[in-house]
Amino acid sequence: MNTDAPFAPWEDETATPLIKFSNVTKQYGTFTAIDDVDLKIYPKEFFALLGPSGCGKTTLMRMLGGFETVTEGSITIDGVDMDGIPPNKRVVNMMFQSYALFPHLTVAENLAFGLKRSDMPKSEIDGRVEEMLRLVQLKKFASRKPHQMSGGQRQRVALARALAKAPKLLLLDEPLGALDKKLRRETQFELMDIQEKTGTTFVIVTHDQEEAMTVASRIAVMDHGKLKQIDTPDRIYEAPNSLYVADFIGDVNIIEGQVTKSEGEAAELSWGEGKPAIRGMAGESLTAATSGAFAVRPEKVAIFSDEPMDRHNRVNGTVEDIAYLGNMSTYYVRLENGSLIKSQVANNRRIARRAITWGDSVWLSWTDTAGIVLAS
DSSP states (O other): OOOOOOOOGGGOTTOOOSEEEEEEEEEETTEEEEEEEEEEEOTTOEEEEEOSTTSSHHHHHHHHHTSSOOSEEEEEETTEEOTTOOGGGSSEEEEOTTOOOOTTSOHHHHHHHHHHTSSSOHHHHHHHHHHHHHHTTOGGGTTOOGGGSOHHHHHHHHHHHHHTTOOSEEEEESTTTTSOHHHHHHHHHHHHHHHHHHOOEEEEEESOHHHHHHHOSEEEEEETTEEEEEEOHHHHHHSOSSHHHHHHSSOOEEEEEEEEEEETTEEEEEOSTTSOOEEEEEOTTOOTTSEEEEEEOGGGOEEESSOOTTOSSEEEEEEEEEEEOSSEEEEEEEETTSOEEEEEEEOOSOOSSOSSOTTOEEEEEOOTTSSEEEEO
């Protein structure tokens, strides 16, 4: 039995962050790329900056690395204000999406290149290179050149080179973007394993929600230069603080209406004339008698041929489409008010003939705690 306390330094008010953004703004002329950001990232975290293209996540990372200057506010790393400190003088290394390996050098020479230009004693360089090759499991590829390796192997070489000088902080800019889906998924777990072994703080920029949810201890969801929510992956998914976050992370059903009740953790949403109010968990800053929306994940929505009388939350509709994905099927059901709701069902047995098919009248239902009522 594991008795270790969970890793959550952000919950400890006495913990000292490695990185601190204080009221940071970045402007390019009249355009505001980063808008008054406050953020703390702690030692040994695997932190993800997540958002769509143009949301400001790469700009935030480049300011951290020293490749962009701050217009207003301050950034400190390990208690030191980074204002005016160039990239090569920071306790930071950066791994780019292109990997930027030297094509004419072997793997071992690529790893040694930066070390030879550092203050590391020459007698220690070979040992450090061997240590890094062992870390990324590429020892037998030491004499190969980058073009003789797969994309996943090159990615690991770039990671080893970035870690060779033992930075306190490693920045990863879409590091897995060039890999195919299966290899990307495998490499995500390798990244997590290496980060845990080295104890280095990782900050990754990605637009891939699944990637952020897999690797990160915490995620910052960004939009138009602002941090919309900073939380653990499970909290981001299960308890989004806004419709934007709920809609951006994963797949979600949204039903709009009027908040009729908000008491403690429970809330109700009126969504159609003569329809029973939907019950759900209360989102942040929710007040009664205001417009709102109910968000529920498709895997939490059950589908029935007959009306489930034992459940309060139940709606009637017609099956408009079915997506068969092998391990699961998604039913697209059109409600009477025009809303399209998805129900995801695990295919835990071979499908010989569907009990529910296209055009059927069905009932959808979910528990009172399955979804969340949010301000709209």
